[in-house]
Amino acid sequence: DGGITQSPKYLFRKEGQNVTLSCEQNLNHDAMYWYRQDPGQGLRLIYYSQIVNDFQKGDIAEGYSVSREKKESFPLTVTSAQKNPTAFYLCASSPSTGPNQPQHFGDGTRLSIL
Amino acid sequence: AQSVTQLGSHVSVSEGALVLLRCNYSSSVPPYLFWYVQYPNQGLQLLLKYTSAATLVKGINGFEAEFKKSETSFHLTKPSAHMSDAAEYFCAVSGLQGAQKLVFGQGTRLTINP
Numbered sequence: 001d002g003g004i005t006q007s008p009k010y011l012f013r014k015e016g017q018n019v020t021l022s023c024e025q026n027l028n029h030d031a032m033y034w035y036r037q038d039p040g041q042g043l044r045l046i047y048y049s050q051i052v053n054d055f056q057k058g059d060i061a062e063g064y065s066v067s068r069e070k071k072e073s074f075p076l077t078v079t080s081a082q083k084n085p086t087a088f089y090l091c092a093s094s095p096s097t098g099p100n101q102p103q104h105f106g107d108g109t110r111l112s113i114l
Numbered sequence: 115a116q117s118v119t120q121l122g123s124h125v126s127v128s129e130g131a132l133v134l135l136r137c138n139y140s141s142s143v144p145p146y147l148f149w150y151v152q153y154p155n156q157g158l159q160l161l162l163k164y165t166s167a168a169t170l171v172k173g174i175n176g177f178e179a180e181f182k183k184s185e186t187s188f189h190l191t192k193p194s195a196h197m198s199d200a201a202e203y204f205c206a207v208s209g210l211q212g213a214q215k216l217v218f219g220q221g222t223r224l225t226i227n228p
């Protein structure tokens with residue numbers, strides 16, 4: 001079945017450590033997105049990518065970095081500069097970035113601080 | 115600032131009762147509107163979307179939503195609640211801040227009482 005796979009499901013970060021969250025899709029979608037979810041705040045866009053080797057900052061990009069070297073992969077790195085990284089991270093994809101395109105979501109990675 | 119507001123962070127109904135989850139948006143242009151559902155520790159699943167073809171939109175699991183331009187609303191309803199409907203529901207809008215961005219409401223947690 002086609003879908004989005006996020007790994008790991010749970011991740012723990014030590015102080016000063018960078019961690020990378022994996023997102024892989026086999027839907028052949030051009031656009032991919034990373035969101036952060038905090039209780040009572042809905043989802044906030046971190047980064048998005050419309051095409052391979054291109055990506056743009058979302059609303060809360062500080063302390064995060066991404067790459068898009070392959071169409072099916074869009075990993076997110078949470079750097080030590082992100083002082084409050086504890087959250088639920090969701091990856092999504094859509095056929096394109098048109099405004100009428102619904103996004104398909106993975107099952108998320110929950111990141112916590114040790 | 116353009117935004118999406120979901121009235122009521124928690125809604126509780128009895129099994130078999132009407133479900134009504136409220137969503138209002140602000141926009142100076144006709145938007146595209148979406149409702150998503152999230153079960154615990156999972157990603158978001160698309161329930162339905164409005165893309166200007168019809169003001170009453172039918173989705174999965176018996177849900178529907180009506181677009182009312184004069185009220186800038188897109189409320190989600192289901193005639194008869196089922197225990198399996200217990201989840202968090204998000205309203206989202208695109209076309210407001212760039213074609214690539216979905217803006218999410220804060221979410222409404224739906225509880226079903228037996």
